């Protein structure tokens with residue numbers, strides 16, 4: 001044990017144990033024999049409520065429910081329960097709960113049986129917002145639900161698996177209007193369904209107050225190494241020079257392209273020259289999608305070619321293109337309602353950007369929903385929060401059994417203009433021509449490089465980004481910068497002669513943008529050692545000014561990381577810590593129990609250039625990149641140098 005561990009256990013013991021104790025104290029809200037504490041909610045047409053065999057039963061009515069009649073917190077709590085659908089096909093748990101001064105409902109099994117989500121987020125109900133999750137529920141089976149409400153996030157687990165993690169800042173939270181408002185502040189209801197409930201309990205997440213001197217602190221030797229990394233790296237421009245050379249030499253790096261493979265060779269060669277260890281590529285077979293030639297021409301009310309980009313994975317049009325009148329919609333519900341009108345037309349989704357996860361649904365699922373309504377092609381307003389008449393590409397998908405129609409992106413300005421013309425009563429006709437297609441397979445490589453650990457080389461701390469990009473621009477912010485930031489962390493450890501206890505491994509995943517086979521391939525190739533992966537970190541949100549890190553893992557680990565976050569706050573102004581640790585390439589590792597972490601940056605200018613021709617290296621600020629890299633290096637060094645691995 002070194003100083004850090006001793007201090008965490010001795011001086012910091014109060015903090016850590018107090019925290020854990022608060023975490024472990026669950027208070028039952030249902031005693032299993034009486035309805036004590038729960039009043040019948042005065043819904044019109046409610047079914048009967050009874051306590052039977054240790055369960056609270058809400059018998060089928062229209063809306064049937066109970067309200068908690070005692071005190072309950074409004075934030076920093078967890079609530080868990082088990083729920084079962086006994087009879088019926090709609091939601092068997094509509095849990096209404098407080099979030100600060102607002103309320104939300106967690107709907108489980110709604111909209112015909114399978115929808116889980118939160119109502120309402122920014123005015124959208126649980127079946128059509130970023131929290132929407134589908135699950136096939138069996139009648140007569142118990143499902144364990146856990147809800148966590150903290151000031152920045154709402155997180156939901158179903159049978160131990162996290163299914164919702166919503167950053168609630170800048171979100172409008174409100175109940176759906178109507179009867180459900182009677183469930184405030186805390187209530188559980190079922191819709192046209194008999195539901196059974198048990199094990200209803202809650203706990204506070206507020207740690208007991210402890211004096212400041214008992215906070216865990218970084219051991220001096222770890223801190224000294226972190227200081228050297230931060231001082232040297234935050235003043236260096238070498239990372240930016242490398243990124244610029246990579247971008248200018250190879251251009252865009254789409255998966256399955258020769259440019260990507262040449263870039264990978266170049267990086268491997270440089271990493272070996274840097275003196276990094278175990279440098280190699282790991283092959284991954286990927287499908288090849290090619291954009292080919294493409295265009296959108298407006299034929300009426302005025303003839304004009306519009307800037308556009310096909311979406312990754314889209315089919316092409318027949319030769320000569322598709323010419324059809326346009327229907328403009330702003331959401332999926334409107335599309336379904338207007339299916340009779342939409343048939344045979346090109347759908348334009350004119351959806352303004354709210355938040356990436358929310359708006360990107362029209363890119364990923366738009367072709368499926370448009371085809372279901374009978375459309376012959378679909379176009380989206382690019383997923384962008386700022387418009388310079390630049391179309392943005394990105395991944396899309398099809399669904400088995402639904403017609404595959406071409407799907408492409410317009411610049412936000414043109415989607416708006418088409419909507420204005422239609423609103424004026426001037427029909428808009430477009431001709432869409434695309435030769436996009438999937439053409440066979442190719443072998444790509446994930447890149448691996450290491451600094452072997454001085455004491456526990458078999459225990460691994462992973463950090464990286466994805467080396468592939470879209471086929472436009474240079475993939476500088478997405479995600480060349482993240483790759484170089486991770487690479488620089490290892491290069492500087494080597495250069496400064498710093499070797500932490502555990503192995504630090506840089507992984508540059510391939511094919512993140514269109515399928516994630518690099519991430520799957522890494523998990524398969526390293527499945528035997530995932531138990532010894534201490535953490536996996538990814539930087540894939542751009543390399544703007546760093547703000548901090550999100551972490552998804554145990555509360556005990558979170559408590560141990562607190563001094564590192566505090567250090568990064570002092571040294572780099574990057575002390576932000578939240579629970580949003582997941583990113584695309586590390587999500588498969590999280591599924592296997594590896595704690596994960598993501599670099600958070602100031603994204604104010606990210607979605608202006610994301611997935612466009614304008615994602616070029618001049619958009620990366622050398623100082624911001626250096627600071628991202630320094631923050632990652634310090635965080636990774638601290639974790640790799642812990643006396644004991646981060647608890648899972």
Ligand SMILES: [Zn+2]
Nearest residue numbers: 466478479540
């Ligand atoms: Zn990316």
